[in-house]
Amino acid sequence: MDATQRSTVPLQQPSRRRLMLLTLPLVLAVVLYVAGVAVYVAPASPAQIRLLPVANRLIVPYFTQIWTLFAPTPPESQRLAYVEARYVASGSARVRTTPPLLVSEPMVDYARSRRWAPSKLMAAALYFEEVLNPTPQQMAKLARSHASPALKRKVLDAYRREYGPIQQQLTRYLSAEARAELPSGVRIVAVRGEFVSVPMTGFSERYASHPPARRASIIYDSHWRSYIAGVAS
Amino acid sequence: MNAALAVLEPRLLALMGGRRRLIGLSLMRILLGVAALEFYLSDYTSRQFLWGPNSYATWSSFVRTMPTGQYSLYEASHSAWWFELVFHASVLVAIAFTICGGRVLTTLHAFLLWSIYLRNPGILEGGDNLARIVLLFMILCTTDAYFSPFARRRRERLAVSDARFSFPNALHNTATILIVFQIATVYFVAGIWKVAGKSWLNGSAMYYISRINEFHFSGPLSWLMRNAFATTAVCYVTIVIEVGFPFLIASRRAYLRKLEVLLIEGMHFGIIFGMGLVPFGLIMLGADFSCLRDDDYRSLAPYARRAGEWIRRVGGAEPSPVLARE
Numbered sequence: 001m002d003a004t005q006r007s008t009v010p011l012q013q014p015s016r017r018r019l020m021l022l023t024l025p026l027v028l029a030v031v032l033y034v035a036g037v038a039v040y041v042a043p044a045s046p047a048q049i050r051l052l053p054v055a056n057r058l059i060v061p062y063f064t065q066i067w068t069l070f071a072p073t074p075p076e077s078q079r080l081a082y083v084e085a086r087y088v089a090s091g092s093a094r095v096r097t098t099p100p101l102l103v104s105e106p107m108v109d110y111a112r113s114r115r116w117a118p119s120k121l122m123a124a125a126l127y128f129e130e131v132l133n134p135t136p137q138q139m140a141k142l143a144r145s146h147a148s149p150a151l152k153r154k155v156l157d158a159y160r161r162e163y164g165p166i167q168q169q170l171t172r173y174l175s176a177e178a179r180a181e182l183p184s185g186v187r188i189v190a191v192r193g194e195f196v197s198v199p200m201t202g203f204s205e206r207y208a209s210h211p212p213a214r215r216a217s218i219i220y221d222s223h224w225r226s227y228i229a230g231v232a233s
Numbered sequence: 234m235n236a237a238l239a240v241l242e243p244r245l246l247a248l249m250g251g252r253r254r255l256i257g258l259s260l261m262r263i264l265l266g267v268a269a270l271e272f273y274l275s276d277y278t279s280r281q282f283l284w285g286p287n288s289y290a291t292w293s294s295f296v297r298t299m300p301t302g303q304y305s306l307y308e309a310s311h312s313a314w315w316f317e318l319v320f321h322a323s324v325l326v327a328i329a330f331t332i333c334g335g336r337v338l339t340t341l342h343a344f345l346l347w348s349i350y351l352r353n354p355g356i357l358e359g360g361d362n363l364a365r366i367v368l369l370f371m372i373l374c375t376t377d378a379y380f381s382p383f384a385r386r387r388r389e390r391l392a393v394s395d396a397r398f399s400f401p402n403a404l405h406n407t408a409t410i411l412i413v414f415q416i417a418t419v420y421f422v423a424g425i426w427k428v429a430g431k432s433w434l435n436g437s438a439m440y441y442i443s444r445i446n447e448f449h450f451s452g453p454l455s456w457l458m459r460n461a462f463a464t465t466a467v468c469y470v471t472i473v474i475e476v477g478f479p480f481l482i483a484s485r486r487a488y489l490r491k492l493e494v495l496l497i498e499g500m501h502f503g504i505i506f507g508m509g510l511v512p513f514g515l516i517m518l519g520a521d522f523s524c525l526r527d528d529d530y531r532s533l534a535p536y537a538r539r540a541g542e543w544i545r546r547v548g549g550a551e552p553s554p555v556l557a558r559e
Contacts, residue, residue, distance in 0.1 A: 013246065014398050016238070022400050023245040026407040033411060041422045043429075061300045063366050067422040069359065072430030074442045108446050111509065115450060117275035118509045120283065120356040122447055127355035165294035169355070172289040176282065200444050203437035206459050231289050232281035 032058060041065060076202075079219075080104050081125045082194040085178035086224070090185040100194060103177050128170045129195035133220050135163060170222055176231040188229075193222040249398035252375055252391060252405045254413075256530040257523040259334065259379035261412075262371070264519025265364055266331025268512045269346055272361075273324050275511075280320060283353055286311045290353045305348040323349060334377030343368035360513030363520055366415055373408035409523070416520045417479035420497070424475030433472060436465025443507070450509035471500065482524045491529055494521050 014022070036058035039051045059065070082100040089096065107122035142155055174191040182188060198216045205211040276283055284307065286292050296308045306319045323345040330342040346368065350361050378387050394402065432438040442448065443455040458464045474496045481493035498521055505514035 012397065014249070016242065019242065019245050019249070019398075023248050023403055026248065026403055027245070030407060030410060030414075034414060037415070037418055041418060043425075061302050062369060065362055065366065065418075066359075067362075067419045068426050069419075069423040070438065070442055071423060071426035071433065073432055074430075074438050075445055076432075076441050078446050105446070108449075111447075112450060114275070115509060116511060117271055118450075118511060119279070120272075120276050120358075121279060123356045123358060124283065124289070124353075126447065131355075165291070165298050168294060169290050172291060176289050200441060203440050203464075206440070230287060232285050232287040 033063075037063070037065070041067060077197045077199040079126050079129055080196045080198065080216075081129065082196065083174050083177045083181065084192045084194070085182060085188050085227070086190040087178075087182055087186045087188045090187075095189060098178075098182070101177075101181050103181075124173065126195075128166065128173065128193070129220050131166055132163065132170070133195070135159070136220065171225045172228050172231045174222065174225070175228040176233055178227065179229075179231070180233055188227040190224045191222075191227050192224045193220075194218055195220040246398060248406050249400070249403045250406075251395040252378075252402055252409075254409050254523055254526060255375060255378035255391075256527050257525050258371070258374050258376045258409065258412075259381065259384070260522035261367070261519040262334045262339075262376040263331055263380060264515050264522065265368065265371075266327055266342070268360065268364065268515035268519065269327045269342065270324065270331065271515065272346075272512050273320070273327060273349070281313075281316075283356060284320065284349060285316050286313055288353065290355065295352060299351065303347070303351060305351040306345065307348055307352045319345070319348065332381065333383060334381050335383070336372060339368065339371050339374075339376060343372060358510060358513050360510070360516035363415070363419060364516045367412055367520060370408040370412045370415070373404050374412070375405050412520075412523050413482065416524060417482060419520075420475040420478035424472050424478070427468075427472050427475065433468050436461065436468045439464040439467045439471075448508040448510065451507040454503075454507035470496070474500065487526075487529055487532065490525060491533070494525055497521050 013019075036055045039048060039055035040059045040063075042048045080102060081104040083103050084100050085098045086095050087098070088094070104122060104125045107119065107125055111118040111122050139159075142152060145152070147155075170193060171191070174193045175188070178188050178191045195218070196216050197219045199214045201208075201211045201214070282288055283290070292308075292311050295305075299305065299308060307316065309315060309319075326338065326341045326345055330338040343365075347365060350357060350365060375387065375391065378384055378391060381387070427433040427438070430438065432441065440458045443451075443458040449455060458467070474493065478493060478497065481489045484490055498518055501514045501517045501521070504510050504517075
């Protein structure tokens with residue numbers, strides 16, 4: 001007999017006690033999960049903030065979730081990643097600097113060329129900008145604040161602990177990109193990454209024959225960092 | 234108290250009765266498996282750069298910053314051979330999971346997929362979040378009752394277990410409820426956040442999304458989204474089908490459930506074709522399949538048969554004798 005052809009013979013019911021014993025823990029699990037998720041994903045409010053520590057205990061780390069999906073406001077500017085490198089050519093002692101090399105666009109083109117299996121490399125390039133972008137502003141705010149030096153030091157330490165690994169990843173990423181761009185004979189000394197934002201043509205200007213020029217702005221500058229050799233290419 | 238129990242009892246009995254949504258869960262298994270394979274293989278030649286021991290995402294900081302209570306198989310060793318072994322085993326398990334399903338393969342697949350997601354979170358695109366959660370619940374579900382080489386045998390066994398109230402049935406049905414709740418949450422929250430966004434309400438959001446470099450995979454889509462009516466319509470329809478999802482899926486009217494899933498599947502096809510978010514789209518398509526009941530799929534079977542006949546006719550093949558007799 002197939003499971004789809006359900007028997008019409010009434011099933012033998014379990015005793016009420018057995019039924020409660022077996023199903024109530026499951027019902028309780030569902031109720032807890034539903035309540036936990038509801039609090040976790042709710043917009044911040046005085047009530048949500050009070051309940052969040054309890055919800056975190058249920059949801060983090062296995063059921064962590066963010067579902068904004070292009071909301072509330074989708075990006076209205078393009079993000080571009082540039083890499084610069086300082087290098088010494090073979091047979092020379094002079095340190096030269098490359099012009100800023102646009103690395104995000106070739107990756108986007110590469111992803112588009114394989115539309116059924118787009119590469120994730122472009123996400124790697126732009127992830128750093130997403131994570132590190134607010135930090136210069138936070139640092140400037142901290143420098144301007146009237147907090148005691150001890151407190152400022154504490155905040156800086158916390159910052160280093162949190163962002164240290166990502167900063168290290170960024171240096172390795174820039175090193176790998178610079179290595180891929182330069183001939184194998186040259187010795188790379190230092191690398192620098194710049195993440196730039198270029199506003200898109202606004203919706204109201206989409207048919208304008210001469211839309212106003214858009215100014216690119218640097219949203220994150222890694223500054224010069226020592227090159228790290230041996231990153232997989 | 235007794236009155237409350239009297240209301241509760243039939244529902245609890247239903248929980249322990251026959252397993253539900255077996256067709257949807259089987260379809261979801263296939264699509265989640267294909268999405269995982271796409272994730273593993275789309276950057277096969279760059280795997281060392283993205284996840285290897287000498288990746289730009291350093292192995293030492295990956296181990297050091299591992300969230301409490303989580304474990305990735307990639308942290309067991311820094312050696313290249315271990316990475317290759319785990320990576321290729323993950324691909325093989327994903328293939329087996331897609332084809333066969335079953336609890337053991339689901340558990341293995343979930344563990345291996347979590348492992349690689351944890352190895353480099355910087356390249357994830359959002360669908361992974363749902364896949365992680367849903368795979369945990371799928372471990373408790375029967376996902377191989379259809380579209381698997383062992384499906385017939387599985388259904389024969391289920392016919393026996395469905396003939397009594399049992400705890401495994403309750404476990405399957407509870408996990409299924411949680412999966413559907415989780416998917417409804419995704420859409421409802423995404424829809425509500427959109428309602429809070431100015432550009433979604435003034436209808437320009439889709440214009441901007443279709444122009445983001447990383448997601449600009451279709452010229453016709455961004456051309457169409459220049460039109461004020463088209464972009465506003467797409468924005469509003471997106472909000473309506475997302476916010477309405479939990480209510481329509483829970484509806485007693487089958488046509489509303491089917492219409493909602495059809496609309497949301499259409500949206501995800503659009504995301505795959507127009508924005509190039511293939512693994513994300515596949516995961517969401519798979520998740521949507523679990524929101525229809527088995528009876529909904531059975532009612533769609535004649536349409537699928539007719540579509541199959543039409544494809545065969547267009548392809549010039551002779552109709553099969555069985556279909557011809559029908």
